[in-house]
Amino acid sequence: xxxxxxxxxxxxLMMAAxxxxxxxxxxxxxxxxxxxxxxxxxxxxLAIGCAVxxxxxxxxxxxxxxxxxxxxAEAADVGPVHWRALxxxxxxxxxxALLIRPAGLITASxxxxxxxxxxxxxxxxxxxxxxAGGLAAFSGLLFVTALGLPFDLFPTLR
Amino acid sequence: xxELLQNLLLGLSVSVTPINLLLxxxxxxxxxxxxxxxxxxPATTIALLLPLTFDIQPVGALIMLxxxxxxAQYGGSTTAILVNMPGESSGVVTAIDGHQMARQGRAGAxxxxxxxxxxxxxxxxxxxxxxxxxxxxxxxxRFGPAENVSLMLLGIVAVAVMGRGSLLATFAMIMxxxxxxxxxxxxETSQPRFTFxxxxxxxxxxxxxxxxxxFGVAEILRTLEAPEQRDVxxxxxxxxxxxxxxxxxxxxxxxxxxxxxxxxGILPGSGTLLASFSSYMLEKRLSRxxxxxxxxxxxxxxxxxxxxxxxxxxxxxxxxxxGIPSGAVTALMIGALTxxxxxxxxxxxxxxxxxxxxxxxxxxxxxxxxxVINLPLLGIWVRILRIPYNRLVPAILLFCCIGAYSVAxxxxxxxxxxxxxxxxxxxxxxxxxxxxxxxxxxxxPMLEENFRRAMxxxxxxxxxxxxxxxxxxxxxxxxxxxxxxxxxxxxxxRQQVFVE
Numbered sequence: 001x002x003x004x005x006x007x008x009x010x011x012x013l014m015m016a017a018x019x020x021x022x023x024x025x026x027x028x029x030x031x032x033x034x035x036x037x038x039x040x041x042x043x044x045x046l047a048i049g050c051a052v053x054x055x056x057x058x059x060x061x062x063x064x065x066x067x068x069x070x071x072x073a074e075a076a077d078v079g080p081v082h083w084r085a086l087x088x089x090x091x092x093x094x095x096x097a098l099l100i101r102p103a104g105l106i107t108a109s110x111x112x113x114x115x116x117x118x119x120x121x122x123x124x125x126x127x128x129x130x131x132a133g134g135l136a137a138f139s140g141l142l143f144v145t146a147l148g149l150p151f152d153l154f155p156t157l158r
Numbered sequence: 159x160x161e162l163l164q165n166l167l168l169g170l171s172v173s174v175t176p177i178n179l180l181l182x183x184x185x186x187x188x189x190x191x192x193x194x195x196x197x198x199x200p201a202t203t204i205a206l207l208l209p210l211t212f213d214i215q216p217v218g219a220l221i222m223l224x225x226x227x228x229x230a231q232y233g234g235s236t237t238a239i240l241v242n243m244p245g246e247s248s249g250v251v252t253a254i255d256g257h258q259m260a261r262q263g264r265a266g267a268x269x270x271x272x273x274x275x276x277x278x279x280x281x282x283x284x285x286x287x288x289x290x291x292x293x294x295x296x297x298x299x300r301f302g303p304a305e306n307v308s309l310m311l312l313g314i315v316a317v318a319v320m321g322r323g324s325l326l327a328t329f330a331m332i333m334x335x336x337x338x339x340x341x342x343x344x345x346e347t348s349q350p351r352f353t354f355x356x357x358x359x360x361x362x363x364x365x366x367x368x369x370x371x372x373f374g375v376a377e378i379l380r381t382l383e384a385p386e387q388r389d390v391x392x393x394x395x396x397x398x399x400x401x402x403x404x405x406x407x408x409x410x411x412x413x414x415x416x417x418x419x420x421x422x423g424i425l426p427g428s429g430t431l432l433a434s435f436s437s438y439m440l441e442k443r444l445s446r447x448x449x450x451x452x453x454x455x456x457x458x459x460x461x462x463x464x465x466x467x468x469x470x471x472x473x474x475x476x477x478x479x480x481g482i483p484s485g486a487v488t489a490l491m492i493g494a495l496t497x498x499x500x501x502x503x504x505x506x507x508x509x510x511x512x513x514x515x516x517x518x519x520x521x522x523x524x525x526x527x528x529x530v531i532n533l534p535l536l537g538i539w540v541r542i543l544r545i546p547y548n549r550l551v552p553a554i555l556l557f558c559c560i561g562a563y564s565v566a567x568x569x570x571x572x573x574x575x576x577x578x579x580x581x582x583x584x585x586x587x588x589x590x591x592x593x594x595x596x597x598x599x600x601x602x603p604m605l606e607e608n609f610r611r612a613m614x615x616x617x618x619x620x621x622x623x624x625x626x627x628x629x630x631x632x633x634x635x636x637x638x639x640x641x642x643x644x645x646x647x648x649x650x651x652r653q654q655v656f657v658e
Contacts, residue, residue: 015330039347042609042610079383081383097559100563116551117548120548150567
């Protein structure tokens with residue numbers, strides 16, 4: 001499957017999912033009339049729009065596969081997904097989210113930087129630790145000491 | 159004319175107060191600092207630095223944001239010229255000849271011409287805005303809900319038509335943005351919509367984590383995918399100032415680029431890419447030696463850089479006068495204004511003249527600062543460019559997290575940051591641009607409100623959009639734009655333009 005048809009498939013799935021979410025999430029909202037629209041009128045319009053787009057992409061995908069399989073393969077293919085980076089960065093952000101309130105900025109920064117650094121090549125864990133420590137100290141100084149943002153630096157009991 | 163000068167004087171008096179000058183300076187420096195980082199464009203830079211401006215009073219915040227924007231743009235050109243890694247689409251054009259010049263050891267001349275050109279363009283564009291904005295705002299004041307709807311539709315269509323890539327894919331992005339804009343409390347009935355039981359979502363999806371995620375985090379993921387290559391950096395910058403011959407060769411391209419860029423920047427959706435690209439093509443066509451283009455022709459740096467800067471400045475016109483964003487950057491600015499409690503629109507000019515004219519004059523001052531500061535600081539920017547990417551990634555990611563959290567001290571916002579980062583990455587894998595999504599997210603609630611009001615006025619008849627002359631004209635332009643996309647001639651030309 002070429003890049004173009006993969007894109008069409010991706011967008012088709014997104015549009016289909018979005019229209020389902022809009023219809024089910026909005027089923028308890030009043031539609032109202034065209035003159036007095038309820039909260040559900042515009043969401044329903046969008047749901048229909050998404051469904052129409054999904055159908056168009058489905059048609060394009062079928063047409064591409066049936067009549068010009070060569071053309072679909074022409075578009076430049078993108079490289080493989082960098083799963084390690086994707087996972088480590090996602091985990092790093094979530095770790096920051098979960099740690100910032102109970103454990104403070106310094107701890108959250110240390111953990112986030114260390115987790116994020118897993119996806120890249122460094123000269124051993126020493127460099128990672130120095131980087132994490134430096135960044136945590138820098139962000140503490142910049143954001144809390146200099147800019148005065150209301151974050152706790154260290155774990156606090158509340 | 160007298161009035162124009164009076165307005166500019168008012169603006170100057172606002173923008174030269176020590177605090178505002180300082181904010182402008184800090185903005186320009188920070189913008190350049192972040193914008194220089196490879197692969198980071200102006201939209202990403204603004205999204206990242208947006209939280210820093212929350213505690214400042216609105217005028218100062220907007221001045222600082224404008225400074226960040228120009229700084230980021232100039233930083234991006236520096237990176238495009240020195241390492242051929244443009245952070246945004248318009249930098250691609252600068253990189254064509256700029257990077258060749260750098261390879262020949264003429265990086266200093268290329269950067270100096272880019273700075274001169276940007277400054278000249280900034281001066282002209284400032285007057286352009288000052289002259290044009292009051293008239294447009296006056297028209298804007300006469301707009302009712304129907305006109306607003308048509309104008310926003312025109313904006314959306316323009317973004318789809320001018321954007322890179324497939325029209326249908328862009329419409330899909332717009333749908334996602336509009337749908338995300340629905341989340342929150344319905345304005346008229348105060349019913350929660352699509353909040354899925356999460357209380358924090360009643361105020362809608364927070365704009366800052368969304369922007370930082372779509373641009374910042376997704377950008378990191380994208381850059382990690384590609385192996386990095388930087389070459390020119392180790393060479394010494396021999397000469398900083400361009401020779402007399404180079405200056406003479408770039409004078410007219412700068413003037414032409416500025417005029418073309420100022421005009422194209424006003425169009426909604428066109429952004430800076432169209433400006434820098436068409437001015438590059440124009441110079442190539444006018445040149446007696448077109449074969450030099452692509453081999454390090456200084457005109458190929460001077461023209462697009464001036465056009466780029468002029469367009470980035472005049473793209474503020476639709477935002478400041480009509481309240482309609484014309485691209486990712488102005489969408490971010492509107493988001494920032496809303497956070498400060500200012501509803502952008504034609505009333506801003508009459509109700510907050512100090513804000514309006516202060517920002518316009520600060521644009522000019524920001525450009526002056528760029529010229530004075532950046533050339534001497536070039537050594538520092540080059541050193542920043544030498545930082546290995548694996549050390550930058552954790553730092554950028556950490557600042558993304560802190561930025562998202564600092565808006566409302568909300569854990570949910572940081573989780574949103576991650577979700578939008580992943581979404582942005584998926585979209586880039588699918589070759590879709592996040593800018594129309596963000597734009598639609600900003601426009602969505604305004605569009606719905608005006609649409610519902612217009613239909614209420616017309617008692618449910620959609621005729622209201624075609625019986626009112628201004629509304630009909632705006633819809634006509636939108637239809638014409640769409641038609642040009644369908645016509646095969648234009649379509650193939652457009653493809654050609656974006657492929658080159």
